[in-house]
Each structure stands twice: as structure tokens, then as C-alpha cells.
Amino acid sequence: MSRDFQLPGRSPVIASNGMAATSHPLATLAAIDMLREGGTAADAAVAAVATLCVVEPAMTGIGGDCYTLVSKPGHDVWGYNGSGRSGAKASYEALRAQGLTEIGTSIHAVTVPGAIEAWEQILKAHGRFGLDRALRPAIQYAENGFPVAARVARDWRYYVGKLKANPAATKHYLVNGEPPQEGDVMRFPALAQTLKTIAAKGAKGFYEGEIGAEMAATVAARGSFLTEEDFANHRGNAVTPISTNYRGLDLVEIPPNGQGLTALVMLNILENFDLKSLDPYGPERFHLVLEAARLGFAVRDTHIADELHMRTPVAALLDKAWGKKLASLIDMNKRAKLPPHPAPGSNTVYLTVVDKDRTAVSFINSLYSGFGTGICTEKSGILLTNRGACFTLAPDHPNTFGPDKRPLHTIIPALAMRNGRCDMSFGVMGAHYQPMGHVQIILNMLDYGMDVQQAIDCPRFFFEGEKTVVENGTSRATIDGLKARGHDVAMADSPWGGGQTIKIDWDRGTLTGGSDPRKDGCALGY
Structure with a gap:
């Protein structure tokens, strides 16, 4: 683009x-x-x-x-x-x-x-x-x-x-x-x-x-x-990183107690849909990714904890067949009723x-x-x-507070690998939003052909409990389209996190970097 x-x-x-x-x-x-x-x-x-x-x-x-x-x-x-x-x-x-x-x-x-x-x-x-x-x-x-x-x-x-x-x-x-x-x-x-x-x-x-x-x-x-x-x-x-392949690109994440698994589950769901056919700024794309996120975060809140205390193996949660089954739960015309996740705020x-x-x-x-x-x-x-x-204080949960234990962690760095080489190093800040941010960057670049800066700049959207929260820059038509699908839409009080990306062009020998305007920072090279 x-x-x-x-x-x-x-x-x-x-x-x-x-x-x-x-x-x-x-x-x-x-x-x-x-x-x-x-x-x-x-x-x-x-x-x-x-x-x-x-x-x-x-x-x-x-x-x-x-x-x-x-x-x-x-x-x-x-x-x-x-x-x-x-x-x-x-x-x-x-x-x-x-x-x-x-x-x-x-x-x-x-x-x-x-x-x-x-x-x-x-x-x-x-x-x-x-x-x-x-x-x-x-x-x-x-x-x-x-x-x-x-x-x-x-x-x-x-x-x-x-x-x-x-x-x-x-x-x-x-x-x-x-x-x-x-x-x-x-x-x-x-x-x-x-x-x-x-x-x-x-x-x-x-x-x-x-x-x-x-x-x-x-x-x-x-x-x-x-x-x-x-x-x-x-x-x-x-630690040994975990990953999933999305349309030829391997997204690599830190294993639990980090929530990187959530982004991988979301991609396993979304690969079953033709994202390229959807307007990157339109209500169909926003709705689909939000629904995948609600499923992904329901998985996170049920299973992710200190890896020593998890009861379901990571490999089972990353199973492609299960991702396809989760995808079948999505209705492109209606918001599903799913368990809310903890309110963002870090x-x-x-x-x-x-x-x-x-x-x-x-x-x-x-x-x-x-x-x-x-x-x-x-x-x-x-x-x-x-x-x-x-930590949770719910009884009998893998993430329940206890001795010498790591809590569920929201911070997650990411790498995108292609054919065994690093294609891109990136991350998106913003508490619980971070897996959503990783997925949005991947979709923006892979499905919609955005460059690193455009992928970062693109309006962000997420949910807080039952609210669907969108940033300034989201069009009125998209907001109306989300409401028509059952989303209770609110405008974000603050931007969703911030992000940085460096993409490696191995053929030309160059590095291309982007930095989020939601923060004070910048990318520099020499």
C-alpha cells in the first residue's frame, strides 16, 4: 500500500x-x-x-x-x-x-x-x-x-x-x-x-x-x-519458544506463563477465513478479528499459567484442527456471547x-x-x-496464587520467521491487548500488504468486558457495521498500546523499521 x-x-x-x-x-x-x-x-x-x-x-x-x-x-x-x-x-x-x-x-x-x-x-x-x-x-x-x-x-x-x-x-x-x-x-x-x-x-x-x-x-x-x-x-x-505457521510465516512467542499462546491460537482460527477479501478498515475485518480474539482470550483465561502448573499441554492448545473447530463457532453476522477477559490496564x-x-x-x-x-x-x-x-484467587485454577509461582504474564515479544530466517522482529505494548496487537500487525502486513509503519499506524480495536473499544480514526461506517452485528461500541480513552517493528530484507541487505506514533519514540538506522 x-x-x-x-x-x-x-x-x-x-x-x-x-x-x-x-x-x-x-x-x-x-x-x-x-x-x-x-x-x-x-x-x-x-x-x-x-x-x-x-x-x-x-x-x-x-x-x-x-x-x-x-x-x-x-x-x-x-x-x-x-x-x-x-x-x-x-x-x-x-x-x-x-x-x-x-x-x-x-x-x-x-x-x-x-x-x-x-x-x-x-x-x-x-x-x-x-x-x-x-x-x-x-x-x-x-x-x-x-x-x-x-x-x-x-x-x-x-x-x-x-x-x-x-x-x-x-x-x-x-x-x-x-x-x-x-x-x-x-x-x-x-x-x-x-x-x-x-x-x-x-x-x-x-x-x-x-x-x-x-x-x-x-x-x-x-x-x-x-x-x-x-x-x-x-x-x-x-526457554524453548512456541510458534504457529500463518500463511507461510512462523509467528514465534515465549511459552507460558506469557500470553503469547493467545496470539497463536487467534492465527490458527483466522487462517480459516479469507482475510484478503475483506476491507482492512471495514466492519467485517474488525468483527472477525474481534470474534477470534474473544475465543483466544477465553482459551488464555482458562489455561495459561506458570507452565509448571498448566493442566493442558501447549501442543494441544496449538492444534490446527482445534483452531478450525474454534473458527466454526464464529458467525460473520453476529457477535457471540463469550466469557469476558480481565479489563486491560498495564x-x-x-x-x-x-x-x-x-x-x-x-x-x-x-x-x-x-x-x-x-x-x-x-x-x-x-x-x-x-x-x-x-494471579487469580479462584480455587482450583492453574493460575491461582501460590508459593514460588509465576503469574499469567501479559508482556510478549515476537519474531516472525520465514524458512528458518528472521523476517521481522516486532512487538506491541498494551497489557491484555498485546496478542491482539501481534495478530493485527501480521494481518496488516501479510494479508493487506502494508509496510511496517502503516501496519503500526492502522486504527486498533479490542474489547473490554462486553464493550468493543475502537480508536480514533475508525470510520463511522465501520462503527455502524459493528453495532449492526451486536457490538456495544465505545471510543478508546487512550490509544491501544504502542509498537515497534524491524523487517529484514535478506535479498537487498536492508533493514526497515517503524515506530508507533502513539508514543514518543522512533526507529533509527545507520
């Missing part, structure tokens, strides 16, 4: 040697600088994500979790699950006895942050440099200051009440009790010192010693099951880097909700994740 240059928009970025796409220009530049200094895509990705933990603090932080996929020519795709667990003494029965019916905003939403250990392992496996070098840009911005970008300022304002509720968060992340404005220069001296400790001592300096003890004490004072030993014992793990950063050797890194890092729990450590300035809110 050719672009109309008389209309607002941006062109894809095309380069040959290396490319990075992130949600903030300073992070993209940090990645490019690392590549030009001789670093690998992994070095550049860690430099970028650490920078984002400083310059986009509502969206991510070192107190959160991380997943990555790495495609290196001639090797199998490598995955890493850097999500944290509940405490070894965590008790479902104890919470039910307290009268809790969901984790919600309780202190039990805090799980051990897995990001820093994952960064270290990613660098050991695929980098040339260590954390000391990768953290330099983040330390510089935390110590010397960075100007607050437009979308970052908007998010900061939105969550100011959460920060004001915690004295340490107020101290470290507000200015005289107020959020910074666009263009204000912010500094995080405590976070800078914490990053320096990690740079000097590695991940051990984060999970053990004064920093680990302070995180444990901060949550213990509020009744958490987490202990110093839970932080010190944390380890992520390399904040995350996704980035991707491809280097001159064509190693592609798909990387995602998250605190879950904006500024996580809003609970911050007094001395080290670490905002803590609330990922444990994704």
Missing part, C-alpha cells in the same frame, strides 16, 4: 548496517550508539531498555520483569523468561482467610522483579559487553537529567495520585508533590546510584546486599510473604534491535500498571511491580 505524502504520517526508516526502534528517542539513540561502538543487538537492547527505565518511568522500571527472543543466523531462536515469582511462603488459603477475592492492589501484587537478572543473562549469552557498559546511558540520564517527552508527561500526570499515596514515590518521582511538565528536566539521583551499584556488582548487587534487603523490608512492612531469600534466590530461565515498553550480523532481538520490559504498585524503596528509588495482580 503506497503512502499519500499529502497526509500526516511518517515513512519507514531504511538502513543497512543496524537498526533500533524504541518508544523514546533517547533510548533509540542509546541503542544505535552501542551498535556503532561495536556492541551486538543484545548489548544495544539492554542499553536501550535501561534508558527507558529512567526516561519512561511510568511504563517500565528496574523493579519489573522482562522477556526476550533472540534470532541469530544459523541458530535456533533463543528465548528468556525474566519474570519473577511469588514468595516461597505465599499462601492462597491465608489470603482467602483475610477475605480477599482477588489480589487487586494489595501488597501481594508485588512479585520478585526479574528484569535485572534477565538483562545480565541476555548479555552473557549474546552480548560483547557487560552491565557496566550497557548501563552507562541510563546512569547518565538518571544522574545528569533528561527532558520529559510529551507522552511521558501525559502518563506522569495520569498516575500522580498513585505516586502521592507513597512517601518514597513522592520523594523520588514528583517535584514538590507534582508531576513534571513536558520539557522539564528530571533527575533521579537515588536510581542513578542504584544503577551504579548494579553496573559494579552485576545482578547480584541488586538481589542481595543493601538493595535486596531494602526491597524485602519495604514489602514485608506491608504484609507481603516475600523475604530477602526470595530476592536472593531469584533466577530466570532460557504499561510496558517494547523495543527491537537488529545488528549488522542480522542478530535480531525482540525485547519487552514492564512494571505492569503505571509506575507498578506505586510503592517505591526509600533509599534506592526502585518502583516495584504489581504483576502478581494477574
Whole structure:
């Protein structure tokens, strides 16, 4: 699809040697600088994500979790699950006895942050440099200051009440009790010192010693099951990715406890329909994908959990015949009544880097909700994740809260492979929306011939409970067509997430990148 240059928009970025796409220009530049200094895509990705933990603090932080996929020519795709667990003494029965019916905003939403250990392992496996070098840009911005970008300022304002509720968060992340404005220069001296400790001592300096003890004490004072030993014992793990083939393209995802399986189930449903015959912006396409999503998310909410606790094998959930059976449940003229999924509401950063050797890194890092729990450590300035809110307190469910357990996780990086080579590294932020975002990108490019930027820019749609929620830019005819099929349509208060994509052209030796206008970021190459 050719672009109309008389209309607002941006062109894809095309380069040959290396490319990075992130949600903030300073992070993209940090990645490019690392590549030009001789670093690998992994070095550049860690430099970028650490920078984002400083310059986009509502969206991510070192107190959160991380997943990555790495495609290196001639090797199998490598995955890493850097999500944290509940405490070894965590008790479902104890919470039910307290009268809790969901984790919600309780202190039990805090799980051990897995990001820093994952960064270290990613660098050991695929980098040339260590954390000391990768953290330099983040330390510089935390110590010397960075100007607050437009979308970052908007998010900061939105969550100011959460920060004001915690004295340490107020101290470290507000200015005289107020959020910074666009263009204000912010500094995080405590976070800078914490990053320096990690740079000097590695991940051990984060999970053990004064920093680990302070995180444990901060949550213990509020009744958490987490202990110093839970932080010190944390380890992520390399994983074998899962995938499905959609019209010749293999979509690769991290296995559960991530929700990437949901995107694969959706594609197994949608391959049974002639998407190309449908208007990409029309009500038929929107309706069909929404119905596939409702089925996919019903599968997710029934089955996905820490893989050690799942009762149905992943292979069975990815069975093509079952996907066809699910497809038969869709009525192209009427919205089905299916179980609603949890209401979306998290904040995350996704980035991707491809280097001159064509190693592609798909990387995602998250605190879950904006500024996580809003609970911050007094001395080290670490905002803590609330990922444990994704546990259920329903009895006899594979994702029920329990000891030393990972919750269902919404963050999912993706790779698209063709004939054993990486065709595209991409991801879409936005909590529960992310599998839907992955599917929409694949459909936009494969079925509708959009370029990487057009595929990202395209109006997004999803559902919140019984509501079908569409972005600005969705036509009136499409909205009316959805209503005619039984959808209760509402306009989105905020855009659905954000996304980054890098596509590899192996024949021409080029990289083409796109970055989401819903964020402040950009793609850059050299």
C-alpha cells in the first residue's frame, strides 16, 4: 500500500548496517550508539531498555520483569523468561482467610522483579559487553537529567495520585508533590546510584546486599510473604519458544506463563477465513478479528499459567484442527456471547534491535500498571511491580496464587520467521491487548500488504468486558457495521498500546523499521 505524502504520517526508516526502534528517542539513540561502538543487538537492547527505565518511568522500571527472543543466523531462536515469582511462603488459603477475592492492589501484587537478572543473562549469552557498559546511558540520564517527552508527561500526570499515596514515590518521582511538565528536566539521583551499584556488582548487587534487603523490608512492612531469600534466590530461565505457521510465516512467542499462546491460537482460527477479501478498515475485518480474539482470550483465561502448573499441554492448545473447530463457532453476522477477559490496564515498553550480523532481538520490559504498585524503596528509588495482580484467587485454577509461582504474564515479544530466517522482529505494548496487537500487525502486513509503519499506524480495536473499544480514526461506517452485528461500541480513552517493528530484507541487505506514533519514540538506522 503506497503512502499519500499529502497526509500526516511518517515513512519507514531504511538502513543497512543496524537498526533500533524504541518508544523514546533517547533510548533509540542509546541503542544505535552501542551498535556503532561495536556492541551486538543484545548489548544495544539492554542499553536501550535501561534508558527507558529512567526516561519512561511510568511504563517500565528496574523493579519489573522482562522477556526476550533472540534470532541469530544459523541458530535456533533463543528465548528468556525474566519474570519473577511469588514468595516461597505465599499462601492462597491465608489470603482467602483475610477475605480477599482477588489480589487487586494489595501488597501481594508485588512479585520478585526479574528484569535485572534477565538483562545480565541476555548479555552473557549474546552480548560483547557487560552491565557496566550497557548501563552507562541510563546512569547518565538518571544522574545528569533528561527532558520529559510529551507522552511521558501525559502518563506522569495520569498516575500522580498513585505516586502521592507513597512517601518514597513522592520523594523520588514528583517535584514538590507534582508531576513534571513536558520539557522539564528530571533527575533521579537515588536510581542513578542504584544503577551504579548494579553496573559494579552485576545482578547480584541488586538481589542481595543493601538493595535486596531494602526491597524485602519495604514489602514485608506491608504484609507481603516475600523475604530477602526470595530476592536472593531469584533466577530466570532460557526457554524453548512456541510458534504457529500463518500463511507461510512462523509467528514465534515465549511459552507460558506469557500470553503469547493467545496470539497463536487467534492465527490458527483466522487462517480459516479469507482475510484478503475483506476491507482492512471495514466492519467485517474488525468483527472477525474481534470474534477470534474473544475465543483466544477465553482459551488464555482458562489455561495459561506458570507452565509448571498448566493442566493442558501447549501442543494441544496449538492444534490446527482445534483452531478450525474454534473458527466454526464464529458467525460473520453476529457477535457471540463469550466469557469476558480481565479489563486491560498495564504499561510496558517494547523495543527491537537488529545488528549488522542480522542478530535480531525482540525485547519487552514492564512494571505492569503505571509506575507498578506505586510503592517505591526509600533509599534506592526502585518502583516495584504489581504483576502478581494477574494471579487469580479462584480455587482450583492453574493460575491461582501460590508459593514460588509465576503469574499469567501479559508482556510478549515476537519474531516472525520465514524458512528458518528472521523476517521481522516486532512487538506491541498494551497489557491484555498485546496478542491482539501481534495478530493485527501480521494481518496488516501479510494479508493487506502494508509496510511496517502503516501496519503500526492502522486504527486498533479490542474489547473490554462486553464493550468493543475502537480508536480514533475508525470510520463511522465501520462503527455502524459493528453495532449492526451486536457490538456495544465505545471510543478508546487512550490509544491501544504502542509498537515497534524491524523487517529484514535478506535479498537487498536492508533493514526497515517503524515506530508507533502513539508514543514518543522512533526507529533509527545507520
